[in-house]
Amino acid sequence: MATITVSAPGKVLLAGGYLVLDRAYQGLVFGLDARIYICVQAATNSETDSNSRKIIVRSPQFEKAHWVYSYVPAKDGVRITQSHESESDTRNPFVETTLVYVLTYLFHLSIDLVGDLNITILADDDYYSHTKSSTKGSFSKFGVTLANAHKTGLGSSAALVTSITAALLGAFVPHAANSEFSSHQHVIHNLAQAAHCAAQGKVGSGFDVAAAVYGSCLYRRFTPSLLEHVGDAGSDGFGERLHRCVENLDPHRPWDVEVLKQAVQIPRSLRLVLCDVDCGSQTPGMVKKVLAWRKERPEEADLLWSALQQGTEDLCAELKRLAQLEAIEEIKRENLRDTISTIRSLIREMSNKSGVPIEPPSQTELLDACCTVPGVVGGVVPGAGGYDAVVLLVEDNEKALVDLQNLLDKWKSTTESGSGIAKGRVSLLGVKQDVQGIKMEPAGTFVGWI
Ligand SMILES: Nc1ncnc2c1ncn2[C@@H]1O[C@H](COP(=O)(O)OP(=O)(O)OP(=O)(O)O)[C@@H](O)[C@H]1O
């Protein structure tokens, strides 16, 4: 078995939050240069037993992040059990489910899953807003357990599931890793979507997994019943159904996901900037509430959804137009400003009508303040919105970032003081957009960590 080192990017959904749950609409998602890295290698001192195999998973940036599994190939899918040798007190559903799905798929290809495996995980710092306790190479030790880490919402689980999927595939089917997995991206995508949905316990839109595999794109989701049909791991015929689904062999349920990479571009003079709002509360059930409102008021919602879809398309088109024009002349950004501001006002309408704080007043205040900085073209609440983050389109130069940083250093919201939402610092994350999805990494990436 080959040693494989890969990475997959995080994501930010710039436009199309909530709409992208419905196939009739699209989401504009950017891959980020914050990545999750995986190294898969054969364990050296493996005691081989012909029936049972061991997989040792470590995420050494976190305390006690060590899971030991034994696995047994079975007719309806590989069975996995977490062993008492694990140092972690908790399970890691994303790791465990991905192992079950990928090994089941490989077993179905009649690939000989021999020997014990070591899997090591490393994540770029910006996935967690934690003070680092120490740094080795380009990665930090966070000095906390994963459960106590404060996530910044960049899609760590999707990047993790995708990179484990690609790494295992590359380790057991070496030609799959050729040219950055180009001929196997769809297999990685389909398998990672299935595993990620199963680990989450629901079929989401999957834009985060698509960004992890393909990078930035205009995304249209797959029909959810595609994955529902696969059923639960271990159920009768699971291995066969998973295999047919992953390889798109079922003529009655073809994969209908749409990933348009060429629709997405950003002018070279601009970059995305993410601001992490360190706040004490998150609104649970936002998706449920928005969808319930849409069901209750279909006509009103359809008008709003169409206008927002138009906003997404206009934003893609304007970014692309400016990116192409930029090579010839200095670009004017008024249209882009207007397009973003239209999307924002439609999101506020969605917030008001559904009663869900998608762009709550404190974020309106923050976004408005950021937009007064000369280098900031505009910004929105990404993804599902709420209190946690804003994303800005900013001129890609030192001055714009310094001016923005100065504003945020002094930032204090004046709204919602009685709402029970703890107002915290707003920090600039170091991430920006990255077009590339899954990729091979140099063997040296994990030096000092394995
Ligand atoms: N570095 C890591 N090592 C091991 N497991 C990780 C790591 N990062 C994330 N995970 C797994 O992913 C889970 C977090 O996934 P979750 O979907 O809640 O967050 P996210 O994908 O970062 O957030 P969001 O969907 O809001 O962008 C963790 O509980 C853990 O199971």
Ligand SMILES: C[C@@](O)(CCOP(=O)(O)O)CC(=O)O
């Ligand atoms: C609300 C939704 O459309 C986007 C959620 O995005 P995020 O997890 O907030 O980045 C849900 C989804 O697409 O799965």
